[in-house]
Amino acid sequence: MDKTAQHWLKRIRASNKPAYLLIADLIAEDVRSGRLSPRDRLPALRDLADALELNYTTVARGYAEARKRGLIDARAGMGSFVRGSTPGLALRGGSAAEMTMNLPPEPQDPALLAHLRDSAAEVMAQSDWNDLLRYQDFGGSREDRAAGVHWLRQRLPLCAAERVLVCPGIHSALTALVSLLARPGETICVESLTYPGIKAIATQLGVQLHALPLDDDGPSAEAFEQACRTLKPRALYCNPTLLNPTTGTVTRARREALVDVALRYAIPIIEDDAYAMLPREVPPPLATLAPALTYYIGGLSKCFGAGLRTAYVHAPGPRQAERLAGALRATTVMCSPVTSALATRWITDGTADTMLDAIRSESAARQAIAARLLGRHRLRAQPESFHLWLPLDGETSIVEFASGLRARGAAVVASAAFSTDGLPPDAVRVCLGGPSSRADCEMALGLIADALEHPLRPHVGVM
Structure with a gap:
């Protein structure tokens, strides 16, 4: 990298x-x-600091900024490597011991499962298959949008059909929104710990993410206002309820403070409320506080099933x-009419509410x-959430803990x-x-508890 270092200098x-x-x-x-090129190894921090006539801290901050933008990865003991424009994704099949994908637990209720099978069969038997196999207007049919209104009104009482779009999952909606609101090189404000999908989307679209510090009340409104003054962000992205990964919920006061800043600077809000249906009591959505600025997103993957x-x-x-x-059509063409037909049936006949109650109950049992x-290890959790945030003691390397646990x-x-x-x-998300x-x-959580009590030391020699 000698020529590159000379160019950089x-x-x-x-x-x-x-x-x-x-x-x-x-x-x-x-x-x-x-x-x-992707997978190129970058110079070690001290080597690059010497080559660029900079101090070690400055170069370390530069690499940290590049990681934040999704440009490079760091691997313990191996150094830093270029990610390239498209993040790699290891393919894997489902595994009963897998605790990395944040999906709702599967209720073990034979009657409910039988009802799902029977009602799905009825939908398929009663549908016009020629209609289901055609291209459809984007945003969903009148029936599908009405079902969406019915579902969202549990959180947005003034939800209106002419403002609702049916999408093939929350992630696709986020991709379309980021592409609509920000151009490559522009900035969106996000929590300092946030949904990894928004990081991947921003990397893919060349959009910069500006981190807002988190406290127990949520992302800092003061930091958001400072960003509005200096960076002119194109939007605020927020996962305000049962934040993935920390399980934190933004308080009403902090929601009002964030909305006040957004209104004064006319900053659109992307409110990803994927988990909002799980808790019994939640502060009002940002969309009710700033309806003229907020894109509110709700879905079924986190309160019915990931599929x-x-x-x-x-x-x-x-x-x-x-x-x-228009942005959704460009990125996803349309929702699957078959999937939409099932979702609409289960929302309108009450099955979705029954499933939601079952998931709440199963989540509470697993949280117990x-x-x-793990209770003695300062975990952050909520009774009706199906993930938790587990801080480590600082003495154990996160990489060693995760690899030892996988072993x-x-x-x-x-x-x-x-x-x-x-x-x-x-910390780690479980x-x-x-x-x-x-x-x-219980078996998997027992393995985690054992790993915390008796951590593996893979680099210690056998004597």
Whole structure:
């Protein structure tokens, strides 16, 4: 990388921009130009600091900024590597011991499962298959949008059909919204720990994420206002209820403070409320506090089943709904009419509410097991959530803990996957819905408890 380092040194000397930001910019430029390729190894921090005539801390901040933008990955003991423009994704099949994918637990209720089978068969038998196999207007049929209104009105009493779009999952709605609201190089504000999907979407679209510090009340309104003054962000993304990963819920006062800033600076809000149906009591959505600015997203994957890829977006107005429909059509063409038909049937006949109650009950049972086995380890959890946040003691490497746990037969997600500020805390997210039964869940949680009590030391020699 000698020639590259010489090029970087010239650019840094000629620029007034902070060197750590310029390092991240230069990595992005070299990836786009082909001077750097995916999986290229970057120089060690001290080597690059010497080559660029900078101190170690500045280069470390530069690499942290590049990681925050999704440009590079760091691997313990191996260094930093270029990710490239499209993040790699390891393919895997479902596993009963898997606790990395945040999906709702499967209720073990034979009567409910039989009802799902019977009602799905009725939908298929009663449908016009020629109609289901045609292209359809984006945003959903009149019946599908009416079902979406019915579902969202549990949180948005003034939800209006002309502002609702049916989408093939929340992730697709987020992709369309980010592409609609921000261009490559522009900025969106997010929590400092947030849904990994928004990081992947931003990386894919070339959008920058600006991290807002989190406290017990939610993302900092003061930091959001400072960002509005200095960075002119294109939107605020927020996962305000049972935040993935920490399970935190933004308080009403903090929601009002964030909305006040958004209103004063006219910043659109993307409210990803995927988990809002799970708790019995939740503060009002940001969409009720700033209806003219907020795109509110709710769906079924987190309160019915991960395979039911149906979501609903309530736009700030009919015109914004039309523009979003265009972005959705460009990225996903349309919702599957077959999936929408099932979702509409289960919402209108009350099956979705029954399933939601069953998932709440199963989640509470699994959280009780987690509290019994892990309660002494300062975990953050909520009774009706199916994930929890487990801080580590700081003495154990997160990488070693996760790899040691995987060697025992369980898997969790380290905090770096959720970090947008390059400073992940010592913690992991544990998903309780992956194991297919409570017994499997208890076994996996027991493995985690054992790993905390007796950590593996893979680098210690055998004597």
